[in-house]
Amino acid sequence: MTSVQWKNPVVRWVDSRFPVFSWLHHEYNEYPMPRNCNYLWSFGAISMVMLVTMILTGLFLAMHYTASTTTAFTSVERIMRDVNYGWLIRYVHMNGASFFFIAVYIHIFRGLYYGSYKQPREILWMIGVVIMLLMMATAFMGYVLPWGQMSFWGATVITNLFSAIPLVGEAIVTWLWGGFSVDNATLNRFFALHFVTPFVIFGVVVLHVAALHAPGVGSNNPRGIDMKGPQDAVPFNPYMTVKDSFAIVLFLIVFLGFTFYVPNYLGHPDNYIPANPLVTPPHIVPEWYFLPFYAILRAINFNVLFIDAKLGGVIAMFGAIAVLFVLPFIDRHPVRSARYRPLYRKFFWILVANVIVLGWVGAKPAEQPYVAIGQVATFWYFFHFLVILPWLNFVERPDPLPTSIAEPVLKGGGRLAAGAATAKPMEKA
Amino acid sequence: MLKMLSRATVAVALLATGPALAAGEIPTPPAQTWTHAGLFGTFDRAAAQRGFQVYKEVCSACHAMNLLSYRNLRQLGFSEPQVAAIAAQFEITAGPNDEGNMFQRPGIAADRFRSPFANEQAARYANNGAYPPDLSVITKARKYGEDYIYGLLVGYKDPPAGFVLGDGMYYNEYYPGHQIAMAPPINEGQVTYADGTSNSVSQMAKDVTVFLTWAGEPYLEARKQTGAKVMLFLLVLAGMLYAVKRKVWADVH
Numbered sequence: 001m002t003s004v005q006w007k008n009p010v011v012r013w014v015d016s017r018f019p020v021f022s023w024l025h026h027e028y029n030e031y032p033m034p035r036n037c038n039y040l041w042s043f044g045a046i047s048m049v050m051l052v053t054m055i056l057t058g059l060f061l062a063m064h065y066t067a068s069t070t071t072a073f074t075s076v077e078r079i080m081r082d083v084n085y086g087w088l089i090r091y092v093h094m095n096g097a098s099f100f101f102i103a104v105y106i107h108i109f110r111g112l113y114y115g116s117y118k119q120p121r122e123i124l125w126m127i128g129v130v131i132m133l134l135m136m137a138t139a140f141m142g143y144v145l146p147w148g149q150m151s152f153w154g155a156t157v158i159t160n161l162f163s164a165i166p167l168v169g170e171a172i173v174t175w176l177w178g179g180f181s182v183d184n185a186t187l188n189r190f191f192a193l194h195f196v197t198p199f200v201i202f203g204v205v206v207l208h209v210a211a212l213h214a215p216g217v218g219s220n221n222p223r224g225i226d227m228k229g230p231q232d233a234v235p236f237n238p239y240m241t242v243k244d245s246f247a248i249v250l251f252l253i254v255f256l257g258f259t260f261y262v263p264n265y266l267g268h269p270d271n272y273i274p275a276n277p278l279v280t281p282p283h284i285v286p287e288w289y290f291l292p293f294y295a296i297l298r299a300i301n302f303n304v305l306f307i308d309a310k311l312g313g314v315i316a317m318f319g320a321i322a323v324l325f326v327l328p329f330i331d332r333h334p335v336r337s338a339r340y341r342p343l344y345r346k347f348f349w350i351l352v353a354n355v356i357v358l359g360w361v362g363a364k365p366a367e368q369p370y371v372a373i374g375q376v377a378t379f380w381y382f383f384h385f386l387v388i389l390p391w392l393n394f395v396e397r398p399d400p401l402p403t404s405i406a407e408p409v410l411k412g413g414g415r416l417a418a419g420a421a422t423a424k425p426m427e428k429a
Numbered sequence: 430m431l432k433m434l435s436r437a438t439v440a441v442a443l444l445a446t447g448p449a450l451a452a453g454e455i456p457t458p459p460a461q462t463w464t465h466a467g468l469f470g471t472f473d474r475a476a477a478q479r480g481f482q483v484y485k486e487v488c489s490a491c492h493a494m495n496l497l498s499y500r501n502l503r504q505l506g507f508s509e510p511q512v513a514a515i516a517a518q519f520e521i522t523a524g525p526n527d528e529g530n531m532f533q534r535p536g537i538a539a540d541r542f543r544s545p546f547a548n549e550q551a552a553r554y555a556n557n558g559a560y561p562p563d564l565s566v567i568t569k570a571r572k573y574g575e576d577y578i579y580g581l582l583v584g585y586k587d588p589p590a591g592f593v594l595g596d597g598m599y600y601n602e603y604y605p606g607h608q609i610a611m612a613p614p615i616n617e618g619q620v621t622y623a624d625g626t627s628n629s630v631s632q633m634a635k636d637v638t639v640f641l642t643w644a645g646e647p648y649l650e651a652r653k654q655t656g657a658k659v660m661l662f663l664l665v666l667a668g669m670l671y672a673v674k675r676k677v678w679a680d681v682h
């Protein structure tokens with residue numbers, strides 16, 4: 001770490017005792033960023049903005065929300081009607097959850113495409129998968145809080161999944177509920193947990209960024225090759241700060257466009273009907289960001305040996321996340337970026353289409369032909385990770401890799417300007 | 430690659446809409462034109478006021494609107510004395526008083542809309558076992574929103590030949606399953622409008638739907654107006670940031 005001579009005496013005083021300024025300077029001024037990163041690298045920063053947005057709006061909602069089965073629904077409506085800008089706070093929080101997932105899903109697929117999970121970023125990636133799991137738990141519990149029909153029935157369906165666990169399943173479900181059905185006790189604990197998990201996520205994000213900034217790790221890039229020197233990098237500030245800011249504002253335009261103009265588009269109308277344990281909605285569907293996993297859950301509608309369909313579905317659903325967790329150890333092909341892996345690249349796009357199909361099936365009733373399509377897509381999901389990727393380890397012959405990041409792209413009429421690869425930017429720092 | 434992906438997405442989207450229509454569970458009501466639709470929409474105050482009259486004289490016999498208070502009507506352009514007069518038409522149970530008893534008094538602006546029934550059981554008992562839902566957020570609680578509500582109110586028809594209607598049920602073109610326990614609530618000439626507007630079924634249905642939409646989203650205008658300012662700000666900011674970004678990166682590209 002280069003030590004900086006701070007001019008301001010107060011800053012110097014603090015920094016020599018607690019080097020927070022040097023630290024910030026090192027991590028967010030100097031941090032060398034590959035010069036060729038595209039806008040997909042902004043989705044980490046965008047996710048961060050969304051996380052902070054969710055925590056802030058959530059805090060203000062919690063000041064007015066009451067977690068009780070008799071008042072939860074009306075308290076949310078009162079926030080919208082009687083709290084100053086309450087409608088804005090609530091709609092930002094509601095749409096923010098969706099756009100947080102959009103940002104993080106793009107962030108993840110970026111990682112899949114450019115092989116960002118590979119050596120030396122395995123731990124960084126695995127921390128990311130933990131974040132995703134925590135986000136899912138948080139979003140699920142948050143959706144229960146307004147105590148509408150989908151809140152109640154979604155909570156009932158998902159908590160019931162735990163009853164599939166052999167022997168102790170029923171006991172676990174009763175313990176989760178704090179009673180014999182989803183009720184006041186459940187709502188209260190979900191509120192308590194929903195309040196705290198975002199801060200846990202925040203902590204894990206700090207670890208995530210620490211893992212990224214660890215010596216010898218750093219950011220991957222579209223070419224998937226390591227930086228070899230200052231000519232390959234730009235200092236984080238001002239290059240990434242300004243680029244990320246621009247990307248964040250573009251993202252906000254889309255996110256707030258939904259929030260202000262179609263705030264209920266991504267939600268389900270049934271959640272404006274107060275929860276009623278006696279009336280089951282015709283279709284119980286989770287929020288859109290859970291649909292692919294929901295489709296995998298429902299695809300297993302048959303027993304496998306001693307594992308019954310329900311347990312099988314739960315195993316498949318969690319398995320879908322588990323394969324992501326161990327992905328760095330499945331895909332051992334030495335080339336990171338899909339740019340130079342023609343076969344992997346094809347399978348990547350097939351996987352993207354496959355996940356979209358899963359999401360579509362997840363929103364459909366459990367009828368034919370959706371069930372069959374969901375089963376094929378579920379099969380393909382696991383086939384991709386468990387068979388195709390290991391197979392590619394052996395058979396894929398990558399295209400020739402560029403020798404460095406700064407080396408101009410010569411093929412296909414790319415820019416050939418002399419001096420395009422100067423060492424200038426990083427030297428500025 | 431992107432082209433391929435976008436083609437795949439379009440294909441999936443087309444697939445997605447096909448079967449949804451085929452399943453035919455919720456018939457699609459025809460889209461109406463609403464002054465509150467669009468980027469800069471505002472409520473038609475006169476229609477909403479007439480709609481309130483329809484609600485008060487017709488629907489409120491069966492349907493509660495628990496999330497609204499009489500004071501909220503100020504937003505529709507009713508004056509303070511008008512709101513006080515409207516509220517005073519209702520006997521509200523208040524209390525307990527110093528002796529511990531509940532008592533009746535005329536409503537005041539701060540009171541919530543009076544509910545027609547004491548509880549769900551009483552409502553069902555009076556309606557052949559069917560429950561008239563609270564209408565406070567009804568336009569947000571149904572697919573197709575206000576188009577559906579309007580469609581429902583004007584959608585009563587004779588059942589097609591061979592359609593078996595349950596006892597006390599009515600055939601409605603847009604109600605899921607077509608059998609609804611609510612008798613056609615709006616009938617020709619039922620309400621007399623002070624402003625001389627025609628009191629045809631479709632006019633009254635339209636007016637009450639505007640009122641219900643307002644009731645469900647009373648901050649709709651604030652939302653759209655704030656949205657326009659925020660969007661304008663963000664677009665300008667994005668333009669400026671893009672210019673700065675170009676300048677900063679000029680020596681890299």
Ligand code: HEM
Pocket residue numbers: 040041042043044045047048051104107108111114116117121124125127128129130131132201205208209212218219220221
């Ligand atoms: C709360 C959610 C998350 C936040 C706030 C967050 C934040 C960030 C930030 C700021 C970066 C650096 C900028 C970038 O490369 O985009 C980053 C990088 C990364 N993140 Fe995340 N992240 C989140 C979730 C995830 C998840 C769920 C995964 C994977 C399952 C993941 C995997 C990665 C990887 C592999 C990198 C390094 C990428 C590269 O340099 O190519 N992150 N994250």
